Amino acid sequence: MLKALHGLNPALTASDFVVMPDHVHFLLMVDYDSDPGFNPLIFVHAFQEETERMITTGGAPPSILRNARPCKGRGESPPDPSRPYGGSGARPEPGRGSGARPPSFAPLWDPDFWLDLSFSSHQLRAIRTYIRNNPARAIWKRDHPDLFLRHSGLKHRVLDPSLPWSGCGDLTLLASPFLFPVRLTRRIPVSEQESAISEIIEKAVHGMIPVSGFLSPAEKEVLRRLQLTPHARWIKSVAHGLPPRFDPTVEDSRHLATGRELILSSFPAEVPMFPVNRENCEHMNARIVALCAAAAE
Numbered sequence: 001m002l003k004a005l006h007g008l009n010p011a012l013t014a015s016d017f018v019v020m021p022d023h024v025h026f027l028l029m030v031d032y033d034s035d036p037g038f039n040p041l042i043f044v045h046a047f048q049e050e051t052e053r054m055i056t057t058g059g060a061p062p063s064i065l066r067n068a069r070p071c072k073g074r075g076e077s078p079p080d081p082s083r084p085y086g087g088s089g090a091r092p093e094p095g096r097g098s099g100a101r102p103p104s105f106a107p108l109w110d111p112d113f114w115l116d117l118s119f120s121s122h123q124l125r126a127i128r129t130y131i132r133n134n135p136a137r138a139i140w141k142r143d144h145p146d147l148f149l150r151h152s153g154l155k156h157r158v159l160d161p162s163l164p165w166s167g168c169g170d171l172t173l174l175a176s177p178f179l180f181p182v183r184l185t186r187r188i189p190v191s192e193q194e195s196a197i198s199e200i201i202e203k204a205v206h207g208m209i210p211v212s213g214f215l216s217p218a219e220k221e222v223l224r225r226l227q228l229t230p231h232a233r234w235i236k237s238v239a240h241g242l243p244p245r246f247d248p249t250v251e252d253s254r255h256l257a258t259g260r261e262l263i264l265s266s267f268p269a270e271v272p273m274f275p276v277n278r279e280n281c282e283h284m285n286a287r288i289v290a291l292c293a294a295a296a297e
Helices: 039-059 120-144 171-175 190-205 217-228 250-256 278-296
Strands: 012-019 023-029 150-152 166-169 179-181 209-214 233-239 259-265
Touching: 012 120, 023 039, 023 120, 039 171, 120 250, 166 171, 171 233, 171 259, 179 278, 190 209, 190 217, 209 217, 209 278, 233 278, 250 259
Parallel strands: 179 209, 209 233, 233 259
Antiparallel strands: 012 023, 150 166, 166 259
16 A cells, blocks of 8 residues: 555655554645645545555556556547546456456445545644554553543542543542642743742642643643653543543553543533633633542542
8 A cells, every 4th residue: 555655646745654453544745836736535535446456456556546647649638537547437347357346345445434634734743643653552552441441420529420520541540639720820921830830740749639621831831741750640631521432642642551640521522622612611620629629628
């Protein structure tokens, strides 16, 4: 598949090809200056069908996937890009040569496979990080399935029973009597909150467990330092629901696997992660304070 991706079009570069037990990830980078008319959706459709045929039959890729260009002036018309098998639209017939196509390829491409078109360098970096760390995440989940299990309907003496609590990670953190809330304003520069940040980290070093949404720049700095502090543990509260197939980020996964983090939500599963709802954040912060107060009783 990786070989089939290279050299198909001067506008196209393939990278970050990662093979997982039951799926693959890869990036296709498109340079529209090289080919302004390149259509990634048409290409992906053609690539799906041709890689299925190549893998299941061993046949070589057809000319359209070798990026063969028509010879103008010789009576040849350019291929129709809507027809993945070339300008004629003819499909290889079963039983004819190495390019024979079996009747069904359902096991290879999932009908709802994930296709994400990114026009943002920030999003692209995030996707690349996700792909490159996916093998490690799979190992963490395999070795610590209980820490990646989403628990819904959580009941605990520190949790308000009227709220739909759910969580992912080490639930024993809720039993600590040393939970304390962390809320740092975004109205003051991080540098001017250094004293408060250092105090929070010092408490964590001595076994106390900070609870926060880690949303403001100063709170994010606290989380960064906690992650770098050996043996520090924390509860990350979120202002959205945890859906049934909740998938933690790479950084969260790293610390969930070691039992250092609990991701906790007090919102229904259907409450979306984006956009961030300010009212939900206020509710979340109030619930954090109540949770920590209950833990100290």
